[in-house]
Amino acid sequence: MSFYDKVNGLCRQKGISITALAIELGFSKGAPTGWKTMVKPPRAANVKKIADYFGVGVDYFSEESQPINITSGSNSPVTITSGHHNTVTLTNGGVHTRELSEIEAELLRVCEKLETRKKALLLARAYELLDE
Numbered sequence: 001m002s003f004y005d006k007v008n009g010l011c012r013q014k015g016i017s018i019t020a021l022a023i024e025l026g027f028s029k030g031a032p033t034g035w036k037t038m039v040k041p042p043r044a045a046n047v048k049k050i051a052d053y054f055g056v057g058v059d060y061f062s063e064e065s066q067p068i069n070i071t072s073g074s075n076s077p078v079t080i081t082s083g084h085h086n087t088v089t090l091t092n093g094g095v096h097t098r099e100l101s102e103i104e105a106e107l108l109r110v111c112e113k114l115e116t117r118k119k120a121l122l123l124a125r126a127y128e129l130l131d132e
Helices: 005-014 018-024 033-036 044-054 101-112 116-131
Strands: 079-084 088-092 096-099
Touching: 005 018, 005 033, 005 044, 018 044, 033 044
Parallel strands: none
Antiparallel strands: 079 088, 088 096
């Protein structure tokens, strides 16, 4: 099920249109069309707003077989690419580029294989490690 379908289903349960939701949350009236076509994917902050509105976690909108293309705080997506010699590069909207360390690249490979619930647990543990 796509991001649009999940949001639209939640809207129906609540008895509002997806356009009314967009307006209520301060998005444009055309935002739902962008979500439906994925021509203009939702920003991470907007996914969080929608999740909070419906009282669900952000991971509710992800789907293992078809991940959501969530853009960063700018209008540019974060891109991770593999290069030659096993290098992995992280690009944030074409502005900031850096090569990932071997450990960071391995963490991404492991994360790709996890189901959504386990990814959330991994992220929670990572934040715990930051506080230690």
